[in-house]
Amino acid sequence: MEILMMGKYGAYVWSSFGITAVVIVVCVLQARRRHKMVLSDLKARLKAMESE
C-alpha cells in the first residue's frame, strides 16, 4: 500500500497518469467517431445520388 501512496506525492503522480490515460483514450474515441461520421455521411450521399 505504501508504494502506491508514494509519500506525499501519490495524488500528484496518480492524477498525472490518470489524466494522461483519459486524454489518450479520448483521442482514440474522437478519431473513431470522426471516421464513422465521414463514412455515414458518404453513404447517405451515395444513396441520394442513386435515388436521383
Added chain:
Amino acid sequence: MWKFLHKMASPPHFYDLSARMIPWFYAAGIATVLYGTVGGLFFAPVDEEMHDGFRIIYVHVPAAYISMAAYMVMAIGAGIGLIWRIKLAHAVAAGAAPLGAWFTFLALITGSIWGRPMWGTWWEWGDPRLTSELLMLFLYIGYMALRAAIDDTAKADKASAVLALVGAINVPIIHFSVEWWTSLHQGPTIIKEGGPGIHPDMLYPLLSMILSFTLLFAALLLARVRTEVLHRERRASWVHELLVPARETV
C-alpha cells in the same frame, strides 16, 4: 524510396495501407506503455531531490516531446502542401493539429501538477517555457478554428498552412527557452553533455514511454489522416467502389 513515397501519396493506396499499419502501431504502443508505466512507477529508484514526485516525468516528458513533434509534422506537412501542392500533405497537417493540441494540453496539465509540489505553484505567468508551450496550444486551436471557418478545402489548406509555418518559430523557442532565459523549469534530462544524468532503471522506462507515445501518436495520426483522405476524396471513384463493392460484381 521515391517510388514508395509516390505510392504512399496516392490516396487509395494510403487508405488501404494505413488500415493495415494502425493495429501494429497500437499494439507496440500499448506494450511499451505497459513496460514504461510499471517500470517508472514501481521499479525506478526514488529521486534524491524530488522523491516519488519525479515519477510524473514518465508522462510529462513524452507528452511535451510529442506536443512539439506534432507541431513539426503539421508545419512540414503544411509546407510540403504549399510548395508541391500535395493534398495528402495538407491532410497530414490537418490530422496532426487536434492530436498536437491534446498532447500540449497534457504537457501543460502534468507540468502544472508537477510544479505544485516542486515549485509551490501550479502556474507561473511569464515563465518562458510555460508561456511558449501555452502559446503553442493557442496556435493549434487557431489553426483548427481557421480551417473550420473556411468551407473551401483548398483555401482552408492554404490559409492554415501559412499560420502553421509562421507559428513554427515557436517550436525552437520552447526547446531552448530554458537555456536562453532563466526559467523555473529544469534543463534537459536525457540529451545533454556527458550523457543522460539518471540511473538506467529510471532511464529505460522513460525511453520506453517516449517510444510508446511516438507509436500511439503515429497510430492516431494515421487514423486521422485516413478519415481526412476519405472526406477529401468523397467524389472519387475509388471511394464509391469502396463503399459499394457488392454492386460492382453484380
